[in-house]
Amino acid sequence: MRPTLDVGHTRTVAADDRIPVLVYDDGSPGGAIAFDRALDVAARIVVAMTPASPNHTRNVAAADHAGTPVHVVVLGAGDDVHDAICRCADESIHLAFVPRPAEHPGRYVRRIVQAAGECQQAGHGVLAVSVVHPDATVTGPVVELDPAHSDSGFAALFAAGLAGTLGRPLHILRLPGDRTNAPVRDPQALDRARRFITDHDVAAFDEDVDGDPIVTARYHADGASSVVLALGGFTVHGRKPTAPSEIPDAVLRTPDGEIAHSLVADAPADIVLVLDAIHLEHGHVARSAAIGAAVGAITVGVLARGAAGLVAAGSGVGVAILAYQAVHHHLDRLDESGTAGGVATQGA
Incomplete structure (x- = not known):
C-alpha cells in the first residue's frame, strides 16, 4: 500500500x-x-x-x-x-x-463519455465528473497520470487546482513511452498549470515511472486522495449493433481508456476523469453527427463561481477558483474560435 x-x-x-x-x-x-x-x-x-x-x-x-x-x-x-x-x-x-459502479465499469465509463459529448452538443463547454469511492483516503496526495502518447493540458490544470485547494502534494506520474511526437491538445492549459504550481507554491513532484502503465496507476492510486486522468482526443465512428445508443467498446481499448476502466473498477480512490476533444459520429451513437466535447473533471475543492475570465484570487479556496477559471476561460475561447482536437480514430 x-x-x-x-x-x-x-x-x-x-x-x-x-x-x-x-x-x-x-x-x-x-x-x-x-x-x-x-x-x-x-x-x-x-x-x-x-x-x-x-x-x-x-x-x-x-x-x-x-x-x-x-x-x-x-x-x-x-x-x-x-x-x-x-x-x-x-x-x-x-x-x-x-x-463508483457496483458492476460493469466499462459500460459505466462509456456512458459518462457519451453524456459528456451530448452536453457539449447542447453548448455546455465544460463538465466535471468525479467517480466517488466510498473508502477514499483524505490524507493522500493528488496523483496526476501523464500518459506518453498525448496530453490534454486540462488534466494538469485541474490536478494542480485540486492539490492547491486540498493542501495536498501533487504527484505527477509520467507513464512510460516516447514523448517525442506526443501532441498536447491544449498547450495553453498546460502552461497555466505550470504557472499555477509555481505561483501558488503547490508541492509538486515529477516522477518518470517504468513498467506496465495500468499496474503503475493502480499502485499509486492506493493511498491517493484522488487520481486525475485525461481521456480523449479521438473520434468514435459507428455503433454497436446490439446497443445502438452506446459508443463502442473501442473507446476503452485506447491506452487511456484501459487505465480509466481499471481505476474505476478497482482503485481505492476518487477517480477524476478529464474528457476532452471527443468526437462521436454516425448512427445513433450520439444525437447528431460530429459532436465535439471539451470536458474537464474536478473533484472536491476545485471550484468556480461561474466567472469566465482569470481574476485575482484571494486566500483559501481562491487558488482552486483561479485554476478552474483558467479552464473555463480557455474553453470559452475554443468555442469562439470553433476549434476542436482529435488525434485518433476508433471504430465500432
Missing part, C-alpha cells in the same frame, strides 16, 4: 466560492456518499435519482441541515449515469458526483 502524506486539513469552502453541482443517486449506498461529497462544495444540488431511491429522505435531511437547496429530478425507469449527467447541460452545472 502506498504511504499517505498528511500535510494538513482540507480547507473550508466559503459560501461565495460554492457552485451548483449534480449528484447521480442510483439508490445504492454509494449514491448517498456521492451526495455527501457534493455537500462539501455545493451552493445548490440537483439530484438525479432513480425512482424510489432509499437515499432520498436521508439526502434531503442532510442538505437541509447544511442549508443547501436541493432540486430533485426523478429519472425514468431504466435510466442510468448517462441520463443523469445529461441533466448538467439543462441545469447549467459543470460538476457532477457519481458513485
Whole structure:
C-alpha cells in the first residue's frame, strides 16, 4: 500500500466560492456518499435519482441541515449515469458526483463519455465528473497520470487546482513511452498549470515511472486522495449493433481508456476523469453527427463561481477558483474560435 502524506486539513469552502453541482443517486449506498461529497462544495444540488431511491429522505435531511437547496429530478425507469449527467447541460452545472459502479465499469465509463459529448452538443463547454469511492483516503496526495502518447493540458490544470485547494502534494506520474511526437491538445492549459504550481507554491513532484502503465496507476492510486486522468482526443465512428445508443467498446481499448476502466473498477480512490476533444459520429451513437466535447473533471475543492475570465484570487479556496477559471476561460475561447482536437480514430 502506498504511504499517505498528511500535510494538513482540507480547507473550508466559503459560501461565495460554492457552485451548483449534480449528484447521480442510483439508490445504492454509494449514491448517498456521492451526495455527501457534493455537500462539501455545493451552493445548490440537483439530484438525479432513480425512482424510489432509499437515499432520498436521508439526502434531503442532510442538505437541509447544511442549508443547501436541493432540486430533485426523478429519472425514468431504466435510466442510468448517462441520463443523469445529461441533466448538467439543462441545469447549467459543470460538476457532477457519481458513485463508483457496483458492476460493469466499462459500460459505466462509456456512458459518462457519451453524456459528456451530448452536453457539449447542447453548448455546455465544460463538465466535471468525479467517480466517488466510498473508502477514499483524505490524507493522500493528488496523483496526476501523464500518459506518453498525448496530453490534454486540462488534466494538469485541474490536478494542480485540486492539490492547491486540498493542501495536498501533487504527484505527477509520467507513464512510460516516447514523448517525442506526443501532441498536447491544449498547450495553453498546460502552461497555466505550470504557472499555477509555481505561483501558488503547490508541492509538486515529477516522477518518470517504468513498467506496465495500468499496474503503475493502480499502485499509486492506493493511498491517493484522488487520481486525475485525461481521456480523449479521438473520434468514435459507428455503433454497436446490439446497443445502438452506446459508443463502442473501442473507446476503452485506447491506452487511456484501459487505465480509466481499471481505476474505476478497482482503485481505492476518487477517480477524476478529464474528457476532452471527443468526437462521436454516425448512427445513433450520439444525437447528431460530429459532436465535439471539451470536458474537464474536478473533484472536491476545485471550484468556480461561474466567472469566465482569470481574476485575482484571494486566500483559501481562491487558488482552486483561479485554476478552474483558467479552464473555463480557455474553453470559452475554443468555442469562439470553433476549434476542436482529435488525434485518433476508433471504430465500432
